[in-house]
Amino acid sequence: MGKLIFHGQSCTEIVASDGTRLLIDPFLTDNPQADVGREHFHDRLDYLLLTHGHYDHVADAWPLLEETDPTLIASFEIVAYAQEVLGYDKTHPMHIGGGYDFPFGRVKLTPALHGGQVAGKGSDGYTTVPAGLLLTLDGCGIYHAGDTGLTLDMGLLAGQVDVALLPIGDNFTMGPVDAALAVDLIKPRVVIPIHYDTWPLIAQDPESFRARVEPRAEVVVLRPGDEYEF
Ligand code: NI
Ligand code: MN
Secondary structure (H helix, E strand, O other): OOOOOOOOOOEEEEOOOOEEEEEOOOOOOOOOOOOOOOOHHHHOEEEEOOOOOOOHOOOOOHHHHHHHHEEEEEEEHHHHHHHOOOOOEEEEEEEOOOOEOOOOOOEEEOOOOOOOOOOOOOOOOOOOOOEEEEEOOEEEEEEEOOOOOOOOOHHHOOOOOOOOEEEOOOOOOOOHHHHHHHHHOOOOOEEEEEEEOHHHHHHHHHHHHHHHHHOOOOOOOOOOOOOEOO
């Protein structure tokens, strides 16, 4: 059995049953909701995955590369930034629609409708399209939507997703109404709301989201530090 630990905003840690430790979109130091700092990952981090380059998704990624030596999995341009500007070569570039079988499971990049600027010193010219992540590990399909608006394309994920992490914060991404429509398209078994309450601008009530979604899918509300076993 694997587990998923939410650390606030979109930051999600995944520990596979074999102990492989993955981290998605690290935003810890400047995240008022984060329950841990980068030191939490200093004992082991095998893979660092990024959906896109915005500050609230990569702020702690660049130092974590140096501190924990993970394999960076991201779009080609974000990987190019890590290689060419940061001098970090332990990388695996991918792009939208492509999947790859890693030792821990499969990763596929999905479309996300959002901005693609890369936050970081010397990042000019690495702007790219954002992504979502479809992970298949320990027999479970996990969709981390990244930052995105509602798209009909999400319907193509139906049948592949057991657990969907969907933004509900509104303003920058889907809000609760559109995220509930996304559930109808994706048809996951479990939905975990993300990307809300970090700042007043994206304050939301996850219980009203639950009321919109259940019983079509089970809504699991994780506060930073909470974990979900899959
Ligand atoms: Ni963003
Ligand atoms: Mn964001």
